[in-house]
Amino acid sequence: MKTINATEITKVVRQMCIDANTILPDDTYSSICSACKTEQHAVGKNILEKLIVNADIAKEERIPICQDTGYAVFFVEVGQEVYVDGNLTDAINEGVRQGYIDGYLRKSVVSDPLERTNTGDNTPAIIHYDIVAGDSLKITFAPKGFGSENMSKIEMLSPSAGYEGVVDVVMNAIHYAGPNPCPPMVVGVCVGGDFEQAAKLSKKALTLPIGTVPEKPLYQKMQKELMEKINKTGIGPGGLGGETTALWVNIIDHPTHIAGLPVAVNICCHVSRHITKVL
Ligand code: SF4
Numbered sequence: 455m456k457t458i459n460a461t462e463i464t465k466v467v468r469q470m471c472i473d474a475n476t477i478l479p480d481d482t483y484s485s486i487c488s489a490c491k492t493e494q495h496a497v498g499k500n501i502l503e504k505l506i507v508n509a510d511i512a513k514e515e516r517i518p519i520c521q522d523t524g525y526a527v528f529f530v531e532v533g534q535e536v537y538v539d540g541n542l543t544d545a546i547n548e549g550v551r552q553g554y555i556d557g558y559l560r561k562s563v564v565s566d567p568l569e570r571t572n573t574g575d576n577t578p579a580i581i582h583y584d585i586v587a588g589d590s591l592k593i594t595f596a597p598k599g600f601g602s603e604n605m606s607k608i609e610m611l612s613p614s615a616g617y618e619g620v621v622d623v624v625m626n627a628i629h630y631a632g633p634n635p636c637p638p639m640v641v642g643v644c645v646g647g648d649f650e651q652a653a654k655l656s657k658k659a660l661t662l663p664i665g666t667v668p669e670k671p672l673y674q675k676m677q678k679e680l681m682e683k684i685n686k687t688g689i690g691p692g693g694l695g696g697e698t699t700a701l702w703v704n705i706i707d708h709p710t711h712i713a714g715l716p717v718a719v720n721i722c723c724h725v726s727r728h729i730t731k732v733l
Contacts, residue, residue, distance in 0.1 A: 456589040458733050460540025466731050467549025470595045472557035474729040475523045476516045478509040481664040482701070482726045489638060489698040498696020505691070505724055520725045523559040524597025526550045526579035529658055535589035543581060551575040582654060596661050596728040602635035602721045608653055611715040617672070620645055620717050621679060627719040628684050633693020636723035638701045640664060641684065644718045646708035656718035659704040661728040666704055673705045701726070
């Protein structure tokens with residue numbers, strides 16, 4: 455059994471909040487750079503160049519890549535042989551509180567969806583836990599802006615809708631989103647599960663590195679088809695036209711019920727932030 459002190463978790467989470475919001479991950483940064491080299495649309499190319507400059511300045515000056523420093527979303531894998539000395543959820547929330555205050559990151563959480571009083575420290579975080587084998591604690595943090603989050607869609611299809619039905623759900627979400635999620639986007643898709651599992655895994659798909667290819671040939675085909683279709687919409691960088699509307703589409707499939715075919719689409723903007731630490 456490994457013991458991890460709650461104060462250590464808080465310290466790590468605090469730094470993750472600051473790093474994720476000021477340093478664009480390598481996969482996102484590289485894919486914007488690659489797209490910039492191939493984009494043919496003059497305005498689209500210009501926007502991509504500006505996104506690169508923006509990310510460079512943020513990293514150098516340690517300032518947020520975007521003013522929306524996001525809802526603090528965590529995927530935490532807790533090894534069965536880990537003992538946390540203290541309360542794990544409290545430790546993560548305290549890390550968020552410290553990180554958002556010390557890093558001068560925008561606090562974007564309201565305590566009640568209708569009364570709308572800001573909690574002042576970006577807590578509470580949304581934390582998804584998985585119990586796994588082993589003696590480590592794996593924490594993935596993915597702050598999520600709501601310009602893109604608001605464009606998410608979930609549909610409970612009939613199984614007869616099949617492959618084409620899934621592609622249609624994703625493309626309808628993309629057309630509905632248009633320029634709102636600050637493209638170029640990263641698109642997270644979950645096919646299967648139930649209502650809440652599909653939504654959760656579509657967000658988890660956004661934490662997979664850009665360039666990840668699904669294991670099954672069927673979803674490899676779907677990924678390729680969706681990339682082509684999305685990049686032919688002409689939405690382009692910043693929604694101002696071009697061939698770079700999606701940087702990548704990540705698809706997760708999950709077993710489902712014989713009577714259903716859930717499809718969830720979670721869209722992220724070009725500030726696709728995700729950072730993982732293992733304790
Ligand atoms: S969608 Fe992304 S780039 Fe646009 S405002 Fe929100 S966090 Fe910033």
